[in-house]
Amino acid sequence: MGGIFGAVGTPPLVLTTKPHPKGGAAHSSGPGASGRGAALWLAGRRFRVGISALTGVKRYGLAALAGLAAGGAMAPFYFVPLLPIALVALVWLLDGTEGGRKGLWQSFVLGWVFGFVYFLAGVYWIGYSFLVDAETYAWMMPFAMIAMPVGLGLFIGGATLIAKFLWREGAARILVFAAAYAIFEWLRGHILTGFPWNLTGYAWGGVLDMMQSVSVIGIFGLSFLTILAAASPAVLFGRPQDRGAWRWPFFAMLAIGVIWSAGAIRLYLVPYDHEAFVPGVNLRIVQPNIPQADKWVPANRQAIWDLLLDQTGAPASAPISHVVWPESAVPFVLATNPRERAAAGDAMGEGTILITGALRVEREPGDVLHFYNSLHVMDSQGVLVGTYDKFHLVPFGEYLPLRPLLASLGFRSLVDERFDYLPGPGARTLTVPGAPDVGPLICYEAIFPGQVVDPRRRPGWLVNVTDDSWFGDSTGPRQHLGQAQARAIEEGLPLIRAANTGVSAVIDPYGRILSRLELNTTGVIDTPLPTALGPTIYAYVKDWPFLILVLGLLGWAWLSGRALRSANARPARNRI
Numbered sequence: 315m316g317g318i319f320g321a322v323g324t325p326p327l328v329l330t331t332k333p334h335p336k337g338g339a340a341h342s343s344g345p346g347a348s349g350r351g352a353a354l355w356l357a358g359r360r361f362r363v364g365i366s367a368l369t370g371v372k373r374y375g376l377a378a379l380a381g382l383a384a385g386g387a388m389a390p391f392y393f394v395p396l397l398p399i400a401l402v403a404l405v406w407l408l409d410g411t412e413g414g415r416k417g418l419w420q421s422f423v424l425g426w427v428f429g430f431v432y433f434l435a436g437v438y439w440i441g442y443s444f445l446v447d448a449e450t451y452a453w454m455m456p457f458a459m460i461a462m463p464v465g466l467g468l469f470i471g472g473a474t475l476i477a478k479f480l481w482r483e484g485a486a487r488i489l490v491f492a493a494a495y496a497i498f499e500w501l502r503g504h505i506l507t508g509f510p511w512n513l514t515g516y517a518w519g520g521v522l523d524m525m526q527s528v529s530v531i532g533i534f535g536l537s538f539l540t541i542l543a544a545a546s547p548a549v550l551f552g553r554p555q556d557r558g559a560w561r562w563p564f565f566a567m568l569a570i571g572v573i574w575s576a577g578a579i580r581l582y583l584v585p586y587d588h589e590a591f592v593p594g595v596n597l598r599i600v601q602p603n604i605p606q607a608d609k610w611v612p613a614n615r616q617a618i619w620d621l622l623l624d625q626t627g628a629p630a631s632a633p634i635s636h637v638v639w640p641e642s643a644v645p646f647v648l649a650t651n652p653r654e655r656a657a658a659g660d661a662m663g664e665g666t667i668l669i670t671g672a673l674r675v676e677r678e679p680g681d682v683l684h685f686y687n688s689l690h691v692m693d694s695q696g697v698l699v700g701t702y703d704k705f706h707l708v709p710f711g712e713y714l715p716l717r718p719l720l721a722s723l724g725f726r727s728l729v730d731e732r733f734d735y736l737p738g739p740g741a742r743t744l745t746v747p748g749a750p751d752v753g754p755l756i757c758y759e760a761i762f763p764g765q766v767v768d769p770r771r772r773p774g775w776l777v778n779v780t781d782d783s784w785f786g787d788s789t790g791p792r793q794h795l796g797q798a799q800a801r802a803i804e805e806g807l808p809l810i811r812a813a814n815t816g817v818s819a820v821i822d823p824y825g826r827i828l829s830r831l832e833l834n835t836t837g838v839i840d841t842p843l844p845t846a847l848g849p850t851i852y853a854y855v856k857d858w859p860f861l862i863l864v865l866g867l868l869g870w871a872w873l874s875g876r877a878l879r880s881a882n883a884r885p886a887r888n889r890i
Contacts, residue, residue, distance in 0.1 A: 366410030385435030392520030425474030429467030439790035526577030655696030703738025750774025806847035
């Protein structure tokens with residue numbers, strides 16, 4: 315493979331020497347070869363060669379540390395400087411792999427180890443859900459906490475394998491690496507049910523100026539640019555003749571600076587005190603803070619219901635027009651309980667509308683029951699005027715894949731071991747009396763870029779009802795909130811988030827959090843509804859520009875590799 319696509323190993327550290335102009339000792343002729351510059355370059359070169367020369371346990375141990383560092387760039391830490399450290403280390407490790415099939419395998423394992431630790435650090439909180447009913451599910455906890463990073467790590471392993479296959483010397487390999495890494499993030503968000511969690515672009519979640527770019531290029535586009543910029547310092551301390559290598563990280567940082575500045579200007583033009591709101595719409599977001607272990611206990615049903623009604627009917631400084639309850643807020647089937655619906659209407663008051671998550675059941679002929687994780691829109695008379703069924707279901711949470719096989723092995727779904735939820739038909743827009751049409755999102759449906767809005771009927775706002783109590787006081791609910799912010803910016807729509815145990819929030823179409831209730835608190839948020847922006851560029855084009863760009867880069871690398879192979883083979887034929 316090295317003969318086709320250029321050298322893939324690490325060249326030896328060779329410095330040419332020449333006599334001192336005044337006849338003294340010889341000195342190096344590497345980049346910046348005078349004084350401190352030469353010493354700095356030489357130290358950097360030795361460090362780079364040392365990393366690339368690692369083998370065995372040391373090589374994969376460093377890949378694991380790099381994956382852990384990359385995890386520190388995600389919510390809630392957002393320590394972005396860790397990302398260049400992680401990705402530069404990964405590129406230099408790939409530089410040190412061998413040629414041919416053995417090098418491809420080494421590259422895949424490097425990426426997988428990096429990804430395994432990255433996802434172990436990023437989604438460890440999945441284990442909390444198995445402790446809700448520990449007696450039944452705790453034995454599954456280690457399997458899930460290991461199996462999920464094992465599977466997700468395959469995507470980064472695939473990215474490094476493809477990058478190695480198309481590897482080129484110099485700066486071109488950074489383009490190939492970034493394109494391969496980014497396209498595999500996109501694949502991770504789409505293959506099977508998709509799980510686009512902790513995409514690289516979310517490292518900027520703590521810098522809203524940078525996040526404004528997703529209104530144009532989407533989170534996958536921002537991920538590609540972030541990977542490219544973070545990995546660009548890997549071109550430094552290369553061959554002595556690569557004197558212009560510094561230009562790559564310089565221009566990468568310049569591009570980041572331009573995007574950052576453009577986002578800052580966008581936010582500056584619409585400051586908080588100039589926020590526009592929908593006239594006549596005053597929302598109440600209810601956060602009941604019910605522990606997941608208590609929620610479906612029959613003896614708790616009345617107490618939970620009374621709490622919801624008390625929070626809904628509590629005095630407000632301004633008349634409430636709409637109330638939002640979280641996912642599965644009601645511990646029974648609301649649609650088949652007219653007395654409870656009437657009680658909720660009385661608690662709200664005349665003319666108020668309720669938007670709530672709820673379990674929904676359909677009975678088919680032969681007493682066949684179908685279950686849905688749903689959202690209802692209900693008026694003050696207790697009439698359900700709109701219903702949405704969740705279509706992005708959580709594997710092993712809301713349904714058990716390959717149920718006959720896995721159930722026979724003792725595996726169960728977390729929500730209910732007896733049945734699977736069925737998916738709805740897809741994204742929908744619901745009519746809400748007295749308010750703009752709404753785009754409902756249940757739980758982690760808010761993490762899917764480009765899939766949160768009905769393409770046939772754009773809503774005026776998004777509502778995300780969720781129950782993150784499954785994941786305790788961990789990084790999971792905070793990461794979930796950050797990804798919901800990105801959807802608001804991408805679509806130019808305000809997003810109202812009602813979470814059982816938090817974090818509930820009011821997010822404007824620029825991703826700014828106007829109000830919030832923290833984890834494990836009981837309370838309400840009374841808020842006006844921010845107005846929507848016009849459709850963003852991303853709302854029109856989705857991920858197509860990103861796909862064209864990264865696939866084009868990978869295609870260029872493949873074609874140029876073929877041309878290089880042909881050029882190398884031609885003299886050999888002539889000799890024959």
